[in-house]
Amino acid sequence: MKPLKEFTIPFVGLKIGKHHFEYKVEQAFFEHFEYEDFNDVNIDVNVELEKKSTLLELHFKISGWVNVNCDITNEPYNQNIENNFDLVVKFGDEYNDEYIDILIVPHGTYEINIQQYIYELSILAVPIKRVHPGVNDGTLDSDILKKLEELSPKVKEKKEKEEDIDPRWNTLKKLLTDK
Structure with missing residues (x-):
């Protein structure tokens, strides 16, 4: 899969310290991943990158809503989502992403693409059982x-x-x- 350029952070030119990045994720992002469970998407992504001399620390925070179909009535509704994730990027001899929260990239790497992490955070923030709020409070007429x-x-x-x-x-x- 071809990486999206807007989600690539060139960290080589950044000073040591904290840097903030903001992204707006919409339906086209998930179409790129060929994920079709969402009808519509509006997610704000805040990434705080802390550059240190030997490693990078990234803190992801997503919030927003996704429009999904209810599992009971199949009625579309907006599901609010929030999620956080911390990632440590270390430098080593070869690329290694076996660990959940540690990414090892080869020495000489000058940028990192975070689109996969944003995708996974968004998908995992949606509840397993999607129930329209009107079903729980009895206001949905279906x-x-x-x-x-x-x-x-x-x-x-x-x-x-x-x-x-x-x-x-x-x-x-x-x-x-x-x-």
Whole structure:
């Protein structure tokens, strides 16, 4: 996959200290990754790069919303997302990204592309189960919800359940209370 130039940070010319970078991520970013679960995207990404003499520390913070379909009703809604991530970039003999929060790049590297980290942070910030807020508070009026309510199994009352219990169990219950 071809890296997007706007997410490449040339750190070789930066002074030692903290540097801030801001990005606006929209739907085209996820189309580049061929990720089609989002209907629309509006995410702000703040990256704080702290350059030290032997390594780089990056702190990612994303916030915004993604428009996804509800898992229950398939109605689209805006899901708010937030996520943080810290990455340490060290210099070594060869490229190594085996560790979650440590990236080793070869000596002589002068820039780093952060698009993959932004992509993963955004995807992982979305809850596993996507439920429209109207489903939880009962304000969503949907044909699917009405049909699910109609087809859901009805819960019998507790009295009916007690009548269905085998009478031999009642004798055993007495043993527990005779202590």
